Amino acid sequence: MTLQIIPEISSLRARLAGENSIALVPTMGNLHAGHIHLVELARQRAGCVVTSIFVNPLQFGANEDLDNYPRTLAEDCAKLQAAGADIVFTPSVQEMYPTAQTMRITPPPIANELCGAARPGHFDGVATVVMKLFNIVQPHIAVFGKKDFQQLFIIRELVRQFNLPIDIIAGETQREHNGLALSSRNGYLNEGQKLEAQRLYRTLKLIVDNVQQGNRDYPAIEAQSSQYLTQLGWIVDYISIRSSTTLLPASLDDHNLVVLAAARQGNTRLIDNIEFSV
Template identity: 50%
Template sequence: MQIVTSVAALREVIRQWRQAGHSVGFVPTMGNLHAGHIKLVSTAKQQTDKMVVSIFVNPTQFGPNEDFASYPRTEQQDQEKLIANGADLLFLPAVTEMYPQATQTGISVSGLSALHCGASRPGHFDGVALVVCKLLNMVQPDLLLLGEKDFQQLTLIRQMVADLNIPVAVQGVATVREDDGLAMSSRNGYLTDQQRQHAPKLYQALIAARDEILAGHVDYPAVAERQRQNLQQAGFAVDYFSICRSKDLLPASTCDANLLILAAAKLGTTRLIDNLYFSTINN
């Protein structure tokens, strides 16, 4: 696996690949890699000739009271995992390489950026959109792989790519879970042992809400409120628990068949997010 730290070196490697006729897959990450990230890598390897992973903890997507400084950085272990799983190139830029001067250009996907996570993390998705757009311009991949755990982020990036005519296919990859259902996340390491025992209840609440709907409960706000209360009783501080239509993440109605339940909640200081897609057709 090659490791590069500059945009110029990254582009030179990819130029050589393109001259050889290779297709390129890309997985952007903030490091502290787990099995969910590795699934993205393996999926990209199955569908493209060459595979790029970036590790960059992006400061523009963290709010002033969030965990940028303490976000887990495990570069050596990450490199070993990527080598073991056949990544071809690791792009490992410094903040000064990604943002060499004060950025005067921003990207905001209106509407989507203000919903759900965006409501409680103002500016977060503008930071995500900016860094992903920059990375896509640097790597210029054929295929971009993103995890479905961050479904709002996935939806937003798809919209940005479509709106800006960026020539890349965007593919979501299913959430990888622990044996007890907890969605894998770099932030799970913040949980205490006791919190870790309670954490799977977030996914259990999503399943319970889905099952209520499939059983014929069509008052979606009431279904969501019941699960919010259950999570609060289990010790979560609930940010949101929303039953949406999957195409645009707006509130679902009984006319919508393809639904997505999105949830975010804190256990102690650790913010967990998760979601569950399902269809009411043929159920």
């Protein structure tokens, strides 16, 4: 089947009118193997797979890389065709926001922590565009990656609190052979930075090992790990051990945990996480 490229909301709704099993994979394009893994998960679970490609201005801050964000539609479509996607929805900003988007989704306070602390308003923009995509596509299933664990948590809350009839599927983080999590932003790294970038995942693995061996002084572990990366030239936004169920700071009563990190190599901000149990 040939991949259909549909940029208009009305045309997409008309195309989907007869479908009774729809999966949505929202992306901002510049697709890599991590995105394709999500498309393949969607393909296993639905009769019609829609991938959206939209670089959403609402989730970018004033000094972030909206204008420079890679736009690689031809290459993306070739990958989606090979992965078995049926439709790629490619709206313009004018199509998605024909007037100023003055009504927005306000996520819970957890959205202002972790990545939200460094990127104020980011998750308002994410939740708003995802709600619009859900309303446009009306999928039965939507697939998101675990690499952005906080985003996944907020989207699950969005679906739960608004009683949306959508099953959220979480795709495992896809990694390079050295452990570096696949990301569109990895393309900004020079050769030396990319070699150093694998240290972020290694640091998280050391934290997991430390906790599982009995160290429960979470603030000390976080501080030591941040200091370690800082001494090696990283700019650390946060390293945080949290409950994977609530995303609140981990307590001694929590047994299902996630350690999350965001740090910069040069101007490139990398995020990663590992879920684990104690």
